[in-house]
Amino acid sequence: MGKSWLLFLSLLAAPAVGYCQLAATRVAPAAPCGTKQYRDSLVAKYIERGAQRFSYSDPRWTQYCDSLIAICPTIAIAYQQKAVPLIKDGKYEAAFALENKAAQLDPQRWLAYRGFLKCIFTKDYEGAILDFQGATRLNPAGREMDHTYPFFEGLSHLELKKYALAEADFKRDMALQRGAAGKGELHFNTLFYVGVLALEQKKYGQAKAYLQQCLQQYSNHPDANYYLGLTYRQLGDEKLASQHLRTAGQALAKGYLLNEDNLYYANYPHQITAYEVQQAMR
Amino acid sequence: MVAKGQTIVLPDGEYIDTTSTRQSPCAKAAFARYYSVAGKYPRSSETLRQAAQAFLAAQHHTYEGSGYVTFRFIIDCQGQRLARVQVLQTDAAYQRYRFRPELVNALYGFLKTLTEWPAAKARNGQPVNYVAYLSFKITDGKVVAVIP
Numbered sequence: 058m059g060k061s062w063l064l065f066l067s068l069l070a071a072p073a074v075g076y077c078q079l080a081a082t083r084v085a086p087a088a089p090c091g092t093k094q095y096r097d098s099l100v101a102k103y104i105e106r107g108a109q110r111f112s113y114s115d116p117r118w119t120q121y122c123d124s125l126i127a128i129c130p131t132i133a134i135a136y137q138q139k140a141v142p143l144i145k146d147g148k149y150e151a152a153f154a155l156e157n158k159a160a161q162l163d164p165q166r167w168l169a170y171r172g173f174l175k176c177i178f179t180k181d182y183e184g185a186i187l188d189f190q191g192a193t194r195l196n197p198a199g200r201e202m203d204h205t206y207p208f209f210e211g212l213s214h215l216e217l218k219k220y221a222l223a224e225a226d227f228k229r230d231m232a233l234q235r236g237a238a239g240k241g242e243l244h245f246n247t248l249f250y251v252g253v254l255a256l257e258q259k260k261y262g263q264a265k266a267y268l269q270q271c272l273q274q275y276s277n278h279p280d281a282n283y284y285l286g287l288t289y290r291q292l293g294d295e296k297l298a299s300q301h302l303r304t305a306g307q308a309l310a311k312g313y314l315l316n317e318d319n320l321y322y323a324n325y326p327h328q329i330t331a332y333e334v335q336q337a338m339r
Numbered sequence: 340m341v342a343k344g345q346t347i348v349l350p351d352g353e354y355i356d357t358t359s360t361r362q363s364p365c366a367k368a369a370f371a372r373y374y375s376v377a378g379k380y381p382r383s384s385e386t387l388r389q390a391a392q393a394f395l396a397a398q399h400h401t402y403e404g405s406g407y408v409t410f411r412f413i414i415d416c417q418g419q420r421l422a423r424v425q426v427l428q429t430d431a432a433y434q435r436y437r438f439r440p441e442l443v444n445a446l447y448g449f450l451k452t453l454t455e456w457p458a459a460k461a462r463n464g465q466p467v468n469y470v471a472y473l474s475f476k477i478t479d480g481k482v483v484a485v486i487p
Contacts, residue, residue, distance in 0.1 A: 114372055146411065147472035147474050147486070149409070149429050149474075153433035154433070179407070180384075180476050181431070321374040322487060323487040324383065330386075332381055332386065333382075333386060
């Protein structure tokens with residue numbers, strides 16, 4: 058019986074995905090989806106070779122996710138993937154209902170991701186901190202979008218102007234990146250944000266040192282050049298301030314960015330545009 | 340003084356202002372999303388937050404409530420925002436919520452001051468219209484963040 062249901066659903070899903078919404082409403086969530094191997098095969102079929110063949114805005118993206126949810130309502134990634142176009146469209150109510158479901162079904166994988174969305178997409182810094190604290194309990198050395206969990210806690214505390222907490226977070230972030238041997242290289246955006254934190258705290262010497270380290274790795278980092286320019290201005294060196302502000306403007310004009318995966322969708326904390334550079338140069 | 344928006348409820352959501360479209364040379368242009376054509380507004384989130392909060396303060400009205408007010412709209416291929424604007428509102432926990440109309444109208448009034456949306460082109464060089472949005476994170480009636 059179970060196999061015939063699946064065959065029926067597969068026939069619906071492959072050639073006529075437009076009917077998957079209908080299937081989603083009629084199928085009782087009793088189809089077997091227990092073994093990891095079987096669940097992985099469903100993800101491969103409906104997500105990797107299904108939804109992900111289309112753009113986020115294509116209705117078939119959602120229909121493949123709905124089909125997977127109809128077949129097996131306990132596969133977390135189906136909810137997370139269904140939420141992707143929604144969060145990028147500012148549809149938070151619908152998106153977070155799905156993200157909550159994904160995080161509930163598989164917190165090990167999706168709790169930190171939800172924290173990332175709150176930190177970068179919805180600027181819900183208190184919520185992001187709670188999610189990353191929960192994720193750290195599950196996976197103390199976890200990573201999300203190329204960064205440690207304390208990195209995002211540090212960003213959140215920085216934006217909430219809780220500077221002492223941000224400092225402690227970034228220290229943990231740097232310790233994790235350096236590793237047990239203490240030799241790991243720090244991500245240039247860790248150095249950037251630690252520099253920004255120091256600038257906000259009016260620790261101009263520290264700000265200069267961290268932002269310069271960031272620029273040693275990525276000399277065209279527009280935001281690091283901008284904030285280093287502001288730092289030099291505070292230190293009374295208008296010549297170097299102008300030089301770095303000019304470099305920031307030139308880097309932006311050439312298309313250089315802060316270099317994070319989701320920049321096209323959402324601005325990162327303290328990210329600037331050409332407008333802010335022009336204002337600073339006036 | 341902010342002009343009162345005209346709220347229109349359609350089966351797919353709530354809209355503010357007129358739903359009519361004018362004759363436009365962009366009528367036949369393809370549609371994209373803001374993120375595929377670098378269509379974010381050319382100001383930092385913090386610059387927009389400060390401007391939005393200053394705009395609210397200039398209305399001399401006390402606003403209340405916490406959560407998100409989001410406007411979704413179309414920027415045509417010439418960089419003009421079309422009048423059909425969807426309004427989405429949630430509380431701070433992303434649950435459906437309605438702020439008082441004075442706040443929504445004031446934020447919409449601020450949106451109307453943003454006139455530097457980039458005109459976008461597809462990879463083949465053809466001008467495109469794109470769907471964009473602007474969200475205001477509100478805490479106790481104040482704008483604490485602007486997204487994206």
